[in-house]
Amino acid sequence: MGKIKTHQGTAKRFRKTGSGKILRMKGHRGHLRRRKSKNSKREMDKMHEVESSSFKKRIKRLAPNLGR
Numbered sequence: 064m065g066k067i068k069t070h071q072g073t074a075k076r077f078r079k080t081g082s083g084k085i086l087r088m089k090g091h092r093g094h095l096r097r098r099k100s101k102n103s104k105r106e107m108d109k110m111h112e113v114e115s116s117s118f119k120k121r122i123k124r125l126a127p128n129l130g131r
Contacts, residue, residue, distance in 0.1 A: 067127055067128075069125075069126045069127065069128050069129070070125035070126055073122060073125040073126040073129070074126045074129060076088070077113070077122055077126065077129060078110065078129075078130065079129045079130025080130075084112050084113075085112070085113040085119055085122055085123075085129070086110040086111065086112055086113070087110065087111055087112075087113055088107070088110060088111070089106065089107045089109075089111060091107065092107045092108075
């Protein structure tokens with residue numbers, strides 16, 4: 064049986080905290096930012112927690128070694 068490989072696209076997009084939460088960045092950050100409000104741009108620069116349990120499960124399956 065071979066090793067479990069981490070999905071590199073998932074590993075680049077998500078981070079895991081010390082307490083086990085999975086964090087993500089918001090989309091729509093790189094293009095046409097001039098027309099967006101300051102509040103929405105500020106909100107896009109923060110890391111947000113993944114709240115959906117089905118997404119958490121999928122991320123853990125794709126990147127089992129995330130945050131080690």
